[in-house]
Amino acid sequence: MRFAPHTADDIRAMLDVVGKPDLDALFAHIPDALRPARPLRLDAGRSEDEVLRRAGELAARNRVGAVCFAGGGAYDHVVPSVIGALLSRGELLTAYTPYQPEVSQGMLQALFEYQTVIAELCGLPVSNASLYDGGSAVAEAVSMACAATRRNRVLVAQSVDAPSRQVVRTYGHPLGRVVDELATDPRLGTTPVAEPGDDVAAVVIQQPNALGVIEDVRAWAGAAHAAGAKLIVKLDPLAVGLLPRPGEQGADLVVGEGQPLGQGLSFGGPSFGFLACTDDQVRRLPGRVVGQTVDASGTRGYVMTLRAREQDIRREKATSNICTNQTLNAVASLVYLTWLGPLGLRDLARDCLSRAHHTAALLARVDGAEVAVAGPFWREFPLRLDVPDPAEAVRALHREGYLVGPVVPDGPAAGAVMVACTERRTRADAEGLASAVQRVVQGLRGQVKGAA
């Protein structure tokens, strides 16, 4: 199967124009020594139906039927049908980066609107046009803060999700960046506020944090600013239906993972990262920014601004290299936030709160299970299970039809299992989970006893 339109006649006629005897001749100037010694070890091409059949077989091997209480940055929120219907339109799906504004006004305007809603959610004046994901967004924010403060040490709360902390380290390592962690309060699950040293470029906290607990952003902003450091908040964008926007509370940079905003799961990608900042940091923004303009005829229009920072321009001194990012996902989040609106955002955030607390109360009644933190949580909480291996408990619960996780990897709640309740998790789901947890804990405890 191939998508090229060429008939044998086409090829002959075109080779004539080009002046080559055959297709291989187009490659004649490539030294023979570079050609592979043997034919490609790949199957022959397949028809659409055969490809989809194989895809269907593999897809069926993923077991996605479980009721999803999993969290850790990706949540089973409602994804309204309009998103797929609109984003699949060829004019959006098959466009390149809007380098040519005359023929890209649709995408440019959508990105401008996206930036506006993200800035609004973050409570900051400026947003870029998307980043790869939440993890790299934290790392990019750290780089901005280091550049702004000319310092090279950052404090990252241990209650920031582990993958993001790792990405910060990976990005920082070649640059000699020192990444230290702020311990979590063992009882509350929050990050106790303390003044950073004056060599610190930024403090990074997460709201709500990876244990689901709500941090005191305002206090942290005060502490960071007192030390001349930036406060970076990794934000769950749906939390602002309930909590103040971090920018209002003093955060200098607000970043996050866009998955909750209408993105579906698809194993964690594609989704997108967002980043908003204060006005003074605009020139250091990684990625693209779309601006409004007025053309010669007085018509409103949109263009990619800060083009001097684009990737087709040489920049040995760059602090960011992002070119292709996650435009379509960003636009999907715009569609989602338009669908949700301010009232929906509020209702959704409140529903998550009610459902999560209801579920937590049910689970707390199960013998051998307890909520691992005492601090205030919103949609997600760590559940400590009295079992030898929490990963085994996660697997056993999945076999019972319930997906939970991830397992908290470190810190005071290490070994607890995250449980998240979106607006989709019903009372019956919660009751089902509670009795599954009961069975699993009993079973796994028993196993150990049996083994002992």
Place this chain on the structure above:
Amino acid sequence: MRFAPHTADDIRAMLDVVGKPDLDALFAHIPDALRPARPLRLDAGRSEDEVLRRAGELAARNRVGAVCFAGGGAYDHVVPSVIGALLSRGELLTAYTPYQPEVSQGMLQALFEYQTVIAELCGLPVSNASLYDGGSAVAEAVSMACAATRRNRVLVAQSVDAPSRQVVRTYGHPLGRVVDELATDPRLGTTPVAEPGDDVAAVVIQQPNALGVIEDVRAWAGAAHAAGAKLIVKLDPLAVGLLPRPGEQGADLVVGEGQPLGQGLSFGGPSFGFLACTDDQVRRLPGRVVGQTVDASGTRGYVMTLRAREQDIRREKATSNICTNQTLNAVASLVYLTWLGPLGLRDLARDCLSRAHHTAALLARVDGAEVAVAGPFWREFPLRLDVPDPAEAVRALHREGYLVGPVVPDGPAAGAVMVACTERRTRADAEGLASAVQRVVQGLRGQVKGAA
């Protein structure tokens, strides 16, 4: 949940303009006696997620995982992904009938192209822009033939699929139309050619017929014409990858069920019916016809022609009442036929032939199973099973993971089970079916013995 945009403010302001105190006042002139005595006995509205959850539950109760060897007018052919991607575009999906050509050129041109490919497949010069389905298309063709010949008796081969024969009867009954059936050759499964009486308006045969067997269209055209009758052929549109187009062989009207042309199954609808005819019958065509025109500026354009026949025009003397028909399905078939092209049509028809004959040979080797006709078949054939109740065998096979059917309702092959092989049915599928048939026949035979 509702889709109306009205806020409470909107409603108030609009009622002011209209001069009504509240919404109920808009209905004040409707006599009270007409209002229902009690509130609606319906559930309260649901959110999108809840509706889709319920839809998902019901959809899951349909068991569609079986390998599909079923036929009888609906077949499991490849439906390429491009169809859904294009037909879901809002400009096509949410348009009304193209009454206003200035803003409907896209749909009009697509219908014009549709008519062109259908006429081409049928081997006749004219096609309309679609009918409801294959069954009603046969009935409409019969009406055309009766009007043209001013006769009111038709001969319908018993080898035309039973539902179509019933629709012809239903449509004809109020008009006093006499519908007689032509018997099927018990050995061959074809309809033996015989001269109809000179009171016969039309002979209706099916190509290939409902037993899957290929009829002699050319001979039937001769016989019908000799009696002054029209020959109506209900055509499987994919068969012309192998067989001559009926129009070439003398058919006056060619109709059919469009399902095989990229329509998917969806329990038999929506799909569409097609109808093509000779030039002299154009004014009697039911439904719509789109024609090409040139506008004042010399640009090519398209319009609905024969508008005098449209439904917004009074026509007590009508012979057809079709208004909304199956436009989007017709356009889907155009996309499909464009995807398939002449070479694909040929390859597909030949693949079906090879696969069906291979499967028939395998099944014929099963003890208690035999192909019920000796005539030449293409994609589909009747299989006679040595079981007391063929419907029970169909159910048992379905439980084994194979869908076959329908059961032939009448005629010499009555009680046989139809087995169809599209290009998607692999060798492994056929082998699986053969062994399932073996098990089922043994089991059901055994049951009777056990019961006896």
Place this chain on the structure above:
Amino acid sequence: MPVMGDRRAAEPTIFDKSRPGRRAYSLPALDVDELDPAEALPGVELTRVLPRLPEVAELDLVRHFTRLSQRNHGIDVGFYPLGSCSMKYNPRLAETAAALPGFRDLHPWAPEEAAQGTLELLWDLERMLGELTGMPHATFQPAAGAHGELCGLMLIRAYHSDRGDARRTIVVPDSAHGTNPASAAMCGYDVVTCPSRPDGLVDVDALEALVDEHTAGLMLTNPNTLGLFEVEIARIAQVMHRVGALLYYDGANFNAICGRVRPGDMGFDVVHLNVHKTFATPHGGGGPGAGPVLVSDRLAPYLPGPVVARRDDGTFGWSEPPKSIGRLHGFHGNVGILVRAWTYLLAHGADGLPMISALAVLNANYVAAQVRDVLPLHSDQPPMHEFVSTGAGLKRHGVRVLDLCKRLIDLGYHPPTNYFPLIVDEALMVEPTETETRETLDDFAAALRRIVREAAESPELLRD
């Protein structure tokens, strides 16, 4: 900002783009012996030529239909006030539901036990539509409104015949949609036209004079095609029933009263609903729709078979009405469309449906209030979900409603239905539907007023 490519230019046809040997298709590799057709089918005439279908690569196919679509208006693009069509928002959730593999991949001849989900859905739908119409029994075979009309009239005929009563005529108001008389003719009836009063309502006295023991029934749209509720419907029903005739309800305008007034309570005996109007299934440029027919108990035995039944064990199956008129469809009707309609009913429910009709009526009255001084309404009775104005006043400027419609297109609006109903001179039939915003309605009303002003001040603008 400039736009690339001229969407006004004619798009070449797919045949113009075709080149011999190009292809988009791919088929599974043949893993059985390839047969020579001539050998496998001895004695059968085989084709010597292949149909001249287009030959293009997949990208060219995608481009062609993408570009055609860009040359088409739809609800998704803008306001679509086409009277008698209920061009409201088509919720995308319905598309998601219909595309579920369990619905999409179900073969029409699958055994009942494999089709329990769809059968239950249809049974459920029958209950809901029964509640809304006041008629408990349904057939889902009719594929559109006109198909439903034909079905309903056949039921009326079967009912009379069954009583040995061979009635000959169907009464249709002069304001009726063309499909009404056409359906009656297709059902072998003579059509008797009943005049409307000057205010557009049925002239009941005239009706009474028209009917007798040969009258099989009356077809009525209520609200009628002028958007007016037939307030004397109870008397109309009396008149018909008194001579033993039945009443057929054309559901095209059901959006005006859905959840508020029930055809059954008005005295109708049989109704079709256009789910592609009232229940927002997409029109698709002229279908597919669905025209389920609902009937009262006395017509139930005649319904086309099979119908959906609930068995004692709680499962669902097909059953054949005892005196069925027979099939009207080769399979079971446009089931995929009925799935969409079902989602619409579920989404709205008891609270949402009466709100839909209220807001549809509000929107129509709101536009009417803003234009009736320049484009007079045909009637003083308040309109329901649509209104009919006359543009006859423009004639003195040499301007026709046709010109007004073309001018609307210039201004970016799809024109309303025009020159229908026939009884109104220079009719303009506006149905905004409930899913349009006040701002859209204001802008549209302003555009109409502007055009009327232009007609007086610079008619040449409109005439060419």
Place this chain on the structure above:
Amino acid sequence: MPVMGDRRAAEPTIFDKSRPGRRAYSLPALDVDELDPAEALPGVELTRVLPRLPEVAELDLVRHFTRLSQRNHGIDVGFYPLGSCSMKYNPRLAETAAALPGFRDLHPWAPEEAAQGTLELLWDLERMLGELTGMPHATFQPAAGAHGELCGLMLIRAYHSDRGDARRTIVVPDSAHGTNPASAAMCGYDVVTCPSRPDGLVDVDALEALVDEHTAGLMLTNPNTLGLFEVEIARIAQVMHRVGALLYYDGANFNAICGRVRPGDMGFDVVHLNVHKTFATPHGGGGPGAGPVLVSDRLAPYLPGPVVARRDDGTFGWSEPPKSIGRLHGFHGNVGILVRAWTYLLAHGADGLPMISALAVLNANYVAAQVRDVLPLHSDQPPMHEFVSTGAGLKRHGVRVLDLCKRLIDLGYHPPTNYFPLIVDEALMVEPTETETRETLDDFAAALRRIVREAAESPELLRD
């Protein structure tokens, strides 16, 4: 035929269309006790204002984005000869595959046993990409090409560090894409620019003079950004390897050689592929893409973890490379995009892939042959999948390549990449891709020739 509505007019923003209280959303009914946030979260500061998100009904939402999309060009609409972007047909079958619930609904932290399908797919993809690049080990975390560059350079850095070898510089040709030096800078390297020869190829002698034991590596695109195959690549690799430096292959132009020449065989040590170019996953207006990185055995221990592994029992799971540089992505990369790329590889296979590159090269050469007399190529070496012409000759008419591009838009064409690569004066970089027809290429070449003619005959047409 007229067209309704002016697509050139500015579309109001979604905020312009917003009205307080309008809504599109619907959420499942709350079936647990509703908590008062202030009570449930004592001591927590709650928001007092809601973000000013747009408030519109669902139809207005659908219309807004439908109308925006109509103001955008895409491959589906027409030719898109944007050099360095491989704007080829994006097969729709890939969308179908990625939308399968088994892929779409998989949670990133699902246990391995619940993710066997996707893990096997990624393992399979690693095998196929390994075969095509000649490098057997992959990470799928990079979300785009530039992300892959950063990853690859980090691997090079980790490799050298691990050997106690703290190298400082990365060499990048002056023709390189901007992301190359930017990635090097982000990885803490000093960038050394290597000049190109007048014919656009790397000046290997100059390169040799530039490198020493402080050189960590060289980043190279081959064919390079002029569309020219670096025929001396073997010598380049020798030069680099001799000083212990590694070679990074920027896969942006892999479409030219996929299935024919392998970076591994050319001497490269690490490569990224842009699946949103070579393997036709849709660009989405600027992403999502995916930039998987493949490496030879010696770099494998440093790959970001976790990577996919096949266990002895035939199941698949995650494993952590022993000396991993750590994560580059919060989850597992753009897996949904990788599913699409996998379908593309399956669909084409061993026979199709070398044909793709051949026809991509043929198409570029075909256009080049038709325009090189008026828009001279930068080099005499035959171009591969794209060519770079110079429009410098137009300057004497006061016309710039920028004007030529605007004129192309008037004529209905998306302009080629322009003013890149920087080393070519008034560069015009044309990449037709293999999915365009000869007719399209003929028409496009004719349009270019027409504009060059206009530049001479009526330059004012172009200048305003």
